[in-house]
Amino acid sequence: MVNARFDAVQKANAKEPIMATAPGKETSQYYGCNVFNRAAMRKYLDEDTRRTIYETIEKGATLDKSIADHVAAGMKRWALDLGATHYTHWFQPLNGGTAEKHDSFSDPRGRDESIEKFSGKLLCQQEPDASSFPSGGLRNTFEARGYTAWDPSSPAFIIGDVLCIPTVFISFTGEALDYKTPLLRSDAAVTKATSELLALMGMPGEVVHSYLGWEQEYFLVDKDLYLQRPDLVLTDRTLLGHVSSRNQQLEDHYFASIPPRVMEFMKDLEFECYKLGIPAKTRHNEVAPNQFELAPVYETSNLAIDHNLLLMSIMKSTAEKHGFEVLLHEKPFAGVNGSGKHCNWSIGTESGIGLFSPGKTDGENLRFLCFMANTLKAVYDNNALLKASVMTASNSHRLGANEAPPSIISSFLGTQVHSAFEELLKSKDMVKIAGKKGYSLGIPQVPELIVDNTDRNRTSPFAFTGNRFEFRAVGSSANCSGAVTILNTILAYQLEQFIDAVKKKIAKGSEPLRAILDETRETYRACQAICFDGNGYSDEWKAEAKKRGLDCESSVPVCMDEYTSKRTLEVFGKTGVLTKVELQSRKEVFWEIYCKKLAIEAKTLCDLVTNHIIPVAIRYQNILLENVKNLKEIYGAKDFKKIAISQMDLIELIANDITASETEIDDLEALLDKLDDAGEGRDTAVTYHDKVVPLLESIRSHVDSLELLVDDQMWPLPKYRELLFIH
């Protein structure tokens, strides 16, 4: 019998790199050529229209609808000139991906004529049938309408022959059905509060935004091997598979030279990024074999998130071209590092001042400490919610091991900033912050080395890294809007509280800067418990975190409760980011997605074990039995046992694993039958977490043990050692 796995492995190993089609030109010559950016607007829009659009983009001013027709006309001409035939509103429903429905520019006139049509009305608003997108009960089927509305702050772009227009997605009754709407609201909230506080510091009129630099980690697997793994195809992760004897122990993959096949993929990917104005900057091998990272230069959060979603989709199509499949799942392989999407988040002014950047003067450093203390307090007060924003079925496999942060939120500040705060607690006046240090290396040809004022702590979920916080708990497949919206919102709320307290102090006669300094000290004092610089994996930390009142819940469905806690309703209500109804619906959607993902995993595992694994294990067991029978025939009933003892042991081991997995598959199937009729709310999600997940793990352990016992020639699925090493 031909083993399909052997064929696929042979094919994969024989593959040569497919040379990238990226041009030999300098990047600057084609950067953003498929984006309706300023260069395109200069060519296709008149000056008045441009001025209005820039106001909207830069200052968040409401768009004057009368210019929409002008913009649409210019945008259409530009798109047609680049060969586009269709347009779509491009939006981000709560299922985590992006959605688009293409309409042709072509509009028939009479019987045999047509013109290209696109109006301001079509640019600004559309009404896709929303009934199949998750809404968490917000929409009954009889009022299935949903509307998409143009977001002028993120530029339109062309992919293939389609003009894509970034939009928000809302229900008939005006509730957010997507990720972008609350993100934009949260950016407005943080902008408002920050500008007000800056004005109190003597910096009026600043325009503020939140900024984001994500780092996208991913795995690449050869496409032929991928197709041999139904679990990868259907669930994006391996549900079975014994760890390879060599994986990442030697730490020889991290930053190592990039395999030639992968290098060509990366070149093409970057080419696609640059055409779409995605500022890809860094590429490297990650820690696990076949794991890689791409990081761009940071941008305003809204744009950065659109770019990340675009990247995830062009990664898939580019990988296809190179004979790879890209895995964005947080833990596609057990036992090696998972993939995250570190979110480097900061707030700053359009004039270029980073509010998490220490400065040179006392004034600048007071501003720095003030925004730091407020952020820490916001994270402390809302640590359970911040964690809920990253808890998904897939990310829960990653958190808590292999360099990923644990599922307890704390913040690492680094020695300098930590000691500045400690000193502030003791002092009445402003304190000094140690700047960057210079070290002489004692090597004459090498100049002095300037080191940052923070060290690194790879496992901290929310680490300060010099001018930003790096939220590392976010998963690689996530729409990071979920996390960034919460960061912006909790900070906006906290800043409002801070401003109120400062104003009270001023009313009682305090100087504004003195009031800010005193309130900064009090704010930090109240949230010190969130700061932790040690090992996040240790049992001592778990006990200590509990004592400090931090949320230690690790069940995904239970964490979702926080979306409608009294505190969350207050924070989101006051800032106007999400209403109670919207929060409730999000929670319902997350439970529903959790149930669906686990149901698919469980059913896939049942099929795999029943149809792929057990038949092979039985076939091998029969070969062994035949062998024992033959030995008995030749050596006689008295002597054969001595010779056949290890085969007989093996038969027993195999029999035990077969029986155990079959019994548990029966249990699982019975449970799934019940859950199929139980709805997809909290109770079902909790049962999936408490009962189904442990069964999946236990069944896996028996099958992984069989993998080591059964003849390699017969094993039907590509093994970890075959999936994980691209040359």
Ligand code: ADP
């Ligand atoms: P790491 O050392 O954590 O792997 P990388 O260099 O891969 O860091 O990525 C750091 C990310 O942080 C980049 O996207 C970078 O543009 C971004 N970044 C730098 N400064 C800021 C800032 N002030 N605000 C937000 N993001 C920032």
Ligand code: MG
């Ligand atoms: Mg990082």
